Amino acid sequence: MIDYHELAQLAEKIALEAGRLIVSRRDEGVDVADTKTSPTDVVTRADRESERFIRDSVLAARPHDAVLGEEDGEISGTSGVTWVIDPIDGTVNYLYGIPLYAVSIAAEYDGRAVAGVVVNPVGQETWVGVRGSGAFLDGRALRVNDTQRLSDALVATGFGYLQPRRTKQAEVLRAVLPRVRDIRRAGVAAVDLCWLASGRVDACYERGLNRWDIAAGLLIAEEAGAVVGGLHGAAPSEELVIASAPALFDDLHDLLAQSGADTDAD
Ligand code: IPD
Numbered sequence: 705m706i707d708y709h710e711l712a713q714l715a716e717k718i719a720l721e722a723g724r725l726i727v728s729r730r731d732e733g734v735d736v737a738d739t740k741t742s743p744t745d746v747v748t749r750a751d752r753e754s755e756r757f758i759r760d761s762v763l764a765a766r767p768h769d770a771v772l773g774e775e776d777g778e779i780s781g782t783s784g785v786t787w788v789i790d791p792i793d794g795t796v797n798y799l800y801g802i803p804l805y806a807v808s809i810a811a812e813y814d815g816r817a818v819a820g821v822v823v824n825p826v827g828q829e830t831w832v833g834v835r836g837s838g839a840f841l842d843g844r845a846l847r848v849n850d851t852q853r854l855s856d857a858l859v860a861t862g863f864g865y866l867q868p869r870r871t872k873q874a875e876v877l878r879a880v881l882p883r884v885r886d887i888r889r890a891g892v893a894a895v896d897l898c899w900l901a902s903g904r905v906d907a908c909y910e911r912g913l914n915r916w917d918i919a920a921g922l923l924i925a926e927e928a929g930a931v932v933g934g935l936h937g938a939a940p941s942e943e944l945v946i947a948s949a950p951a952l953f954d955d956l957h958d959l960l961a962q963s964g965a966d967t968d969a970d
Contacts (some may be wrong), residue, residue: 706785711811712819712834715787718761719807722754723825726792726807729753734799743866746795751775755790758809762787769811774916786812788919793822794892803827805935808894810919820920822894831898833924838903848948849903857906857948860888864912871969872925873911879963880909893945896906897921900947901928905949907956911965918945935961943948 722779722827723853729750755775762771763779770781792798794805803826810820818835831846833839839846850865859880863873881887888905890896894917898909901924908925922932922940931953934944942968948956960966 705819706813708811708813708818708834708837709964711785712821712832713763714722714765715819715821716823716830716832718758719809719823720820720940721761722758722791722807723823724812725757726750726754726798726805728902729827730798732802736752736799738970740865742865742867744796746799747775747903748798750798751770751792754807754952755789758787758789758791758807760872762789762809769918772915774914784813788812788817788916789824790894791809791918792916793894793917794890797891802891804892806891806892806894806898808916808920810923812919816962817919819922820923822898822920822924824895829898831901831924833901833920833921835923835927837927839924839927841898841902846901846924847903848925848929849906849950851906851949852951854883854952854959855885857884857952857956858886858904859884859956860886860890860899860905860908862889862891862893862896862910862913864967868970869912872964872967876960876963876965883959893917894921897925897930897947900930900949901925907946907952908944909956909960909965911944912942913923913945914942921948933938 768783770786818895820833932947
């Protein structure tokens with residue numbers, strides 16, 4: 705029997721320690737270790753160190769679990785539990801010293817997230833979601849806003865690192881911006897989803913997010929009452945993530961579908 709609360713407690717303990725590690729590395733200065741999908745999609749030495757620390761800590765406590773991380777790929781396991789890790793979400797903020805980045809850790813069982821933790825180590829905020837038991841910010845239960853109209857909605861989004869994707873994302877933004885209260889681009893997809901859970905924004909959407917960016921945040925948003933999905937009944941995925949207060953989902957979905965938010969420019 706898998707205890708989701710135990711998984712969440714372990715994730716929280718490890719994410720808090722990883723958060724302290726990356727903040728202290730930031731104070732010592734940041735080194736870009738490599739680039740990924742484009743020259744502006746960077747990996748710092750702290751990303752790698754944080755991921756190694758999280759992997760080692762998870763496997764020390766639960767040696768039979770699988771682990772998927774942003775930097776080092778997947779290790780298989782036999783328990784049915786997979787840990788999905790983003791050691792620093794918001795790496796560009798981290799690089800520039802913008803005090804908003806996160807450690808995101810989710811535990812999946814039978815292919816869906818059952819426990820998720822997002823830690824903002826500078827702001828000292830910890831979001832926790834446990835499937836079927838709610839979402840919490842520093843222990844306080846969360847509920848998404850009850851916003852009824854898209855024109856009243858504060859909407860978070862983000863952009864990929866490749867030029868054809870960004871060209872299309874700019875076109876989509878052009879369609880969305882006049883229809884909503886305003887847009888926020890925090891630079892941390894996991895935090896966008898936690899802000900939705902906390903009522904700090906009313907909706908989020910983004911194309912091109914990876915499993916490690918969203919596994920914990922989507923669970924936290926859902927457990928706070930958000931509706932999450934992709935286009936035309938699909939599950940949220942790399943194609944497109946839409947997450948919102950319940951009354952906004954259909955209008956935001958239709959606007960994104962009309963603007964081709966699940967495609968890239970040629
Ligand atoms: C990025 C952030 C950003 C989002 C990008 C992601 P990373 O993750 O979540 O908000 O817009 O699409 O790649 O690279 O900082 O882990």
